[in-house]
Structure formats: C-alpha cells, structure tokens
Amino acid sequence: MYQYTDFDKQFVRARAAQYRDQLERNLAGQLGDDEFRPLRLQNGWYIQRYAPMLRIAVPYGEISSAQLRVLARIAREYDRPDPELIARAQATQEALGEVPVRGGAPVRTVLKSGYGHFTTRTNVQFNWIPLARSADVMDLLASVNMHGIQTSGNTIRNITSDQQAGIAADEIADPRPFCEIMRQWSTLHPEFAFLPRKFKIAVNGAREDRAAIGWYDVGLQLLRNDAGELGFKVLVGGGMGRTPVIGTVVREFLPWDQLLNYLEAVIRVYNRWGRRDNAWKARIKILVKAEGPKFVEEVEAEYKGIVEVDGSAHTITQQEFGRVAANFVAPVLRRERTGVDAQLHAIVRADAEADPAYDRWLQQNVKEHRNPELRAVVLSFKRLGQAPGDATGDQLEAAAELAEHFSAGEARVTHEQNLLLPWVHRDDLPELWAAARKLGLAKPNIGLLTDLIACPGGDFCSLANARSLPIAEAITQRYQDADELYDIGEIDLHISGCINSCGHHHSGHIGILGVDKDGKEWYQVTLGGADGSRLSGAATPGKIIGPSFSAAEVPGVIDALLDTYREQRQALDGKPENFITTLRRVGIEPFRAAANSARFDKHAAAERQVA
C-alpha cells in the first residue's frame, strides 16, 4: 500500500483543521448553511433523509487493518443517532409497506445504526453520525491518513480501479501508482473545485476490464504500444444517470508521463463548456455527445498549450513514478508450519475439506493470484439480515483482524460492495475459511445472484424514489438455497433507488431502478446491461422491459426471469451457458413475456404504458 509521507500526513491534518474551523463558523452563525454546504460536501458530509451521511474516501479501494479498526471505532462510538430520531425514521419507512417473499415472511424496512457501508465507488459511508461530532470524526480519520476530501461536490472524486490490481495474472501494468499520482494531483486542485458537475475517473491495468472504465467520465486503460512503451487508452464521457452513455475513445495511446497534462486539458475544456444551466445535462458525457470531434480537437489544442507554452509542469518524472511505485511492492509471505502448528493445520484442513461448503467457497470466493503460492479471497458482505455492503463495528474490527492475520494487513473495498484480501497464502485457506465462516463472511456467493449490488435507496437517501434494501433483502431471502444459487450461476443483479444510478442498475444483467409515481414505489426492470468485464462483455446499458412493477411484484419478476433462463439455456463446452449469454442468444422477448406474466394486474400495467 501507499505509505503516507510527512507531507501527506500534515496535509490530511490541515484539511481536518480547516473543516473544524468551517463547522465551528457554521455552528456559530458566521457561515450560512448555503455556503457551508459545498464545503462540508467537499469533505464528504451530506444531509440525507433523516440524518447526516459521511462518505469516506478509500482511494482505489486499498485499505489497511489500522484504517478498518478506526472505521470500526467510528461505527461503534459515533454512528449513534438520537433514539427518537431513528424511531421516527423507522415509523416513516415502515409505512411504505412490505415486500412479499414466496414461501417466506414479508420483508419490511429495519433501520439500524452502528455500522459502515461499502459503496460501488469503493468508499465507506456512515448514516447516523450527528453533524456536531463531524469534526471529531475527521480528526480520528486523519490519524490513519483517511479523509472525505472530494467524496462529494462538483469536483474530481475518489479514483477507482481493479480490485485485483497488482495481483492479477492478466495485468499489463499496475494501475495503483497512477491512481495515487492522480489522487495527489486532484486533491484540492485549485482550478477544478467547482466544475459543472462531479467528475469520476477509473483506471484498469489488466486485460480484462474489471474497473468498468466505459462507464466513467474518464476511463483509462493501461497498455503497451508496438514499441513496448507504456501508456493509456483514454475514454471520455461515459456515465450512468438519466442518460447512460459509454465513453468515447479520445486517445488510443497517451504516454504514461503525460497523464496529468492530458487530464488537465480534458477537465479545463469541460470546466469552460460543460452546461451549468441544467444539472441533468451537466456531466461531461453530454458535452462529448453534443460536440463530438470538436470536443476532442479542443482538448488536443489545450493539451498542446499546456505542453508547449505552459511548460508541462505536471509531466510525471521517472523519479516520482519510481518513488510512488516503490510503495506497491508485494509483501514477502512465508508459511512454514512445524510441530503442533502443523498438526493443528492438518486437522483444520481435514475439517474444511470434508465440508462441501468449503469447496464451493474455494470456487466462488477465492481468486487466482499472480503469485502461484497466493490467492485473493473475497469476504462476502452479502447475507441475510444485513444490507449489501453493510458492516457493523464488530465486523469491521473482525475484518481488520483477518486482513492482519491472513493478508499482510491489507484489504480492498470492491465495487461489488465486498472486501477482498489480496495476499492470502494458499496454505492458510482452511484457517481463513473457518475464521470467516464464524463471522458470517464466508457465504460462497461471490459473482452469484445474491452477490447483488444495491444503493442505500429510499431508506436513507433523499434523492431516492424508492427503497432498494427491502427489494435486495427479499431476493436474498428467496434465493437462500446454495444449490439453486449455484445452478443459476454467475449473474450481475444491480439495484438503484433512483436514476442517479449509484446501484449501477444500467450495467446489471438484470437492473432494477426505483421510480416514483403518485408518491408510490415502482420499479423499472432492465435486461442485458454490462460493465465491461469478461463475463458481461462490452460495456452497454440494459434495455427496459416495459412498464414499471410494484415493489410486491419485483421478487416474482426476478423468479420469472430466472425461470426463463433455466428453460432456455444451452450447454456451452459441457457447462450450462450463463444468464447473459442466454439472454443475448435468444433475445429479450421471452424474458419480457415472462416478466409481464408476473404482474398482479396486467390491465393497470397496460394503462401505465399508455400514460
């Protein structure tokens, strides 16, 4: 992991002190709420439906045991709302109704506190910290080099990458040094703190795109040219939201040392021409779509000015690259067990290997590693009774222990809202499985249906049109049978509570989107979306399959879609083809028909279609 220098540390502390000053001025009435708003937002403090929400940056997903422990402490000591507040919130949310589950108890909203939440942008959120305590939390975070800088606001946001960066066998080059260099460059960039809209960058360094770069304002793909030199393919103007767009390639090859100069050009052109009259049209994707080649020409002209006139101050030096890259060397891990340890290990291994759940866990949750001695292990935060990506204080603490004991003190927050341990010795797998299972973090469902993505939705977010979490919980409840889950196979199910698409519904093989009609919760279902991974194929938004469904209908619709898949699928190389392959082969129609037959009231749906 990147080790903070004295400069980096004092910078984060200065930021915490600055935030304290701003909060105190706000509480003292010297800084109005309107002016405090963008300042707190630029430190990750939102005000949500019932309480403030803090979003903490986990740059490119890398997090240490020490940092996880501080998050555990924040969960326990600070994520503590006034009991009256949470009781009122609970009553309001419960009035929205239940989601039925075939053969099970209906799901209702149950609000809890004392936990953190992993997001699709590899940040961590807390939902119940009183704003008056926010400056104390920022000090605490600064003590482990964490902060909320630019996790909100119309700024350059947290940079995301491949969760298997630096360990993947198919890697062209490690993206993390570039992520870190961009993190530093973008932090409190004076020119780019009030852009037309937020700005998100994703970097992929492997052959497989595991960073969904087509979906970002800027997507960067590391590659080597014919001469063997390292550089980036640059995509601009991807994004979800109301208008899903896949990024346009604006540069087939940008030499690596020009990265910051080129980004400066892209963002300056955006700062000048991006629309500021309509928040729905303010993202760079709209500008790129409207201007096409003219946009690229202007970026190239601006880049030329930066290099030829300004003196290209931000050309990355070999020395700086070397300094940063030196932080990302693989830890040396040895496992030699002798005597009692060896005997104990033999017992644990025999126990594990006698359990079919262990085998399934090895298949689903354990990933290959560049080092044949090592494995990457995903801890599943997708289980009954807790929202996707939620981790209580105790679970965060336990995850810190696991990372420390089994993974050189490092974990990765994944965009699928789990934690990945990147440095696990293969001889430790039985011990890790046993320990993770005790904690409820060894559910062998990674990549399967219940490893679904969901935003916090209408239970928390003031932007949401509908709740995401009861839908996620109902589907999770319905698909608890491990054999059935395994039979359905790999599939991306993504749920967003509104068109802002934090739950990435556009890129789900099945996408569920909360929409609001007459103050009631409705859900639009899309099929065939893709994030760009090998399983999903080239990034593309899913297609809507008709009028929206009621919350009560959604679990039945998912059943119908999956039944259709199981009826239609064929064998491919001796294995059943997966959902997305069947969908692409047979087309959307049989799925649409099946979903429609799951409606309670077909006539009313037809009327909504007309309306």
Next chain:
Amino acid sequence: MADFIQILKAADAQLASAQEDVAALQLANDADPLSEDLAGVQRIELHFPKFSDGRAFSQAWLLRRRLGFRGDIRATGDVLVDQLVQMQRSGFSSAVLRDDQDVEIAQRQLGRYASFYQGDAIGQVPHFRRAG
C-alpha cells in the same frame, strides 16, 4: 510563492478605483481569455455570478500561466472567504469580498496549508518536483 492575494471590501475597492487611474478590463465568465486584446490592460476583473460557478478559475489560470499577464487579476461577484486560497493559486491577485464576508476570517484561511500537491498558476511547481 507570490505575495498573498489582496483582500478588499467592496466599498474600499470602489473608493480606490475612483482615485487611481487603472486600465481595467471586465471579462464575462464565458469569455475566452485567449482571444482578448490585453495591450495596455493593467487589471482584469473576472466574475463569479455564484461562488459555485468555477469558470473564472480557469480564466485566471490561462491569463496568468498561458498568457503571462503580469497585471492585477481581480475576483468580483460572489467572492467568499473559503475560496480565496484557490483563487490565489489560480492566478488572482486581488479579491473583492461579498459584503457580508469577514476580512479577519479571510486572512485566517490564507496560511492554513504549508503547501499543496499541484503546481499552480503563479509559479509554484508540483510538490513532486520540489527538493526534499
């Protein structure tokens, strides 16, 4: 590092410009600074219609860095104390605060950070190019 940005109250700025004879150019925040004729111009006034409209930061940057303009670049409009440091680093040399803003609080913001990661528009190179 250049001197700190000059902080002015609107009344003082008005009084001063009535007394001095400065060739000032007012630039709307959607204008392209690269296409302006700056011959003889001593001060360029850039405008923030809302503090959250950041176009003038890029204008100042281009004037200072690309064109090497050496006169005064002044921030006007919705100018708040919490944006002064980024104004200075983007090339502004003076700022006329919105009326309700407190000069003392403004001063307190200027020395908060010893230095920053990026190079800026007023001659500072990026942190990674500095010695030590």
